[in-house]
Amino acid sequence: MNFHELKTMDERLELMRTLSKKFITKAHQVDIEGSFPFENIQDLKDSGYTSLTIPRENGGKGISLYEFIRLQEIIAEGDGATALSIGWHMGILLNLGEKKPWKESVFKYICEKVMKGSLINSAATEPKTGSPTRGGRPETTACKNGSNWVINGGKTFTTMSPVLDYFIVSATIKDSNEIGNFLIPRSTKGVEIKETWDSIALRGTGSHDLILQNVVIPDEYFVDQVRPEGKKANGWLLHIPACYLGIAKAARQYAIQFAKEYTPNSIVGPIIDLPNVQQKLGEIELKLMQAEYILYGVAKQWEQSDDQARDKMGPALGAAKLTVTNTAISVVDLSMRIVGAKSLSLQNPLQRYYRDVRAGLHNPPMDDMTIQLLAKHSIANHNH
Known part of the structure; x- marks a missing residue:
């Protein structure tokens, strides 16, 4: 289909x-x-x-x-x-x-x-710049040579690198203060993937290093200029919290199934009938509802807004990511409490969910930046 x-x-x-x-x-x-x-x-x-x-x-x-x-x-x-x-x-x-x-x-x-x-993805993070959202200048350089650009440098966290066909690479343009985004086909000479991904979270993302050595691309592949001061709000980044909400729902699913089937001989029937287990399941449900409402609500607000209104949605988008990601971590934790020590077995999916949701804390925007943004938003909108 x-x-x-x-x-x-x-x-x-x-x-x-x-x-x-x-x-x-x-x-x-x-x-x-x-x-x-x-x-x-x-x-x-x-x-x-x-x-x-x-x-x-x-x-x-x-x-x-x-x-x-x-x-x-x-x-x-x-x-x-x-x-x-x-x-x-x-x-x-x-x-x-x-x-x-x-x-x-x-x-x-x-x-x-x-x-x-x-398939396409951007490669923006570097060891010395950290997350591009914090404003570090890329050490990867782009140098004009006739009607071409020559790119040199390296990027970390190039997610999905084993199967990418195109990379959008940020680079500092030599002899100017500008930063540009360049489209680089994987087949270009000098493009190399160095397999470095050894994270304990989301181990299957293939987020290896991208190495660029004298990579020559035509002028038209200088696709756009990065303007940090005029950073626009990005609705599409809601795919990040959506991922962690999905992982949290998988954890809930597992916990309910486990509680329905597990019947220790110390009680009559399965543990799902116990008040303390139902208390945790109720808390999980409440948290997931809250996460859904903010995530779906902000997404729909984005759709109903014009460009001008969307540019003011940074605080709402950041709040959705922070809320959903932290809620997802808490839901996985509660699910593990229901399942008990078995949740720490390597064979048990909950320990994978536990490791995977933690990665959300390090995806943009980071929590501290969101809180700062919300504070500035609150101050700017304060009426005497």
């Missing part, structure tokens, strides 16, 4: 649930090996999912931000690493279609490639 053939969002959500069930069966193996979910990504390509966020005029479905995060959440219920990986590709295309920062010819070219199965 293909996503593009389905008429409604509900049908697409249902198809994703079917795919997600397949992902669950492979998640443990990928995690233990620290390998990459090649089959999952291939399934998403074959189903037409990877082109859903491309605008309709470019051959995609132009799905809404709300639908995108709902689909991402379902992927994460099956495998968080697969969800976060493909979420970057999907979100970047959604953002490029919305804001149109690139030359039309280059965007059209990328859309055509994605329609045929190509």
Whole structure:
């Protein structure tokens, strides 16, 4: 079945649930090996999912931000690493279609490639700059040479690197103070992936290092200039909390199933009948409801807003990410308390969920930056 053939969002959500069930069966193996979910990504390509966020005029479905995060959440219920990986590709295309920062010819070219199965992600983080959201200048350089650019440098956390066909690389332009984004095809000479990813969280994202040595690209692949002072709000980054919400829901699912089946001889019947277990399940439900309401609410607000209103949504987007991610951590913790010591067994998915949700704290925007942003927002809007 293909996503593009389905008429409604509900049908697409249902198809994703079917795919997600397949992902669950492979998640443990990928995690233990620290390998990459090649089959999952291939399934998403074959189903037409990877082109859903491309605008309709470019051959995609132009799905809404709300639908995108709902689909991402379902992927994460099956495998968080697969969800976060493909979420970057999907979100970047959604953002490029919305804001149109690139030359039309280059965007059209990328859309055509994605329609045929190509994958794209940005590579912005470097060892010395830390997260690009904190404003560090890239040490990767771009130097003009005739009608070409020569790129040299390296990037860390290049998620989905084993299967990417295109990289959007930020680089400092030599002889100027500017920072630019450059489109680099994987097939370009001098592009190398160094397998360094050894995180204990989201082990299957293949977030290795990207090494660029005298990489020559045409002038048209200087796709846009980075303007830190005019950073626009990015609705598409809600795919990050959506991933962690999905992982938290998988933890709840496991905890309920366990509680229904576990019957120690010290009590009559399964532990799901115990008041203390039901108390924790009630708390989990409450937390998930709160997370859903802020995540879905902000996504829908984004859809209903014009460009001017969207630019003011930074505080709301940051608040959604902070709330959902921290709530997800707390939900996994409560699920582990229900299951007990068994949740720490390597064979138990809860210990993987526990490690995976922690990664959300280190995805942008970071909690401290969000709190600071909310404080400034509060002060700016204070009326005497």
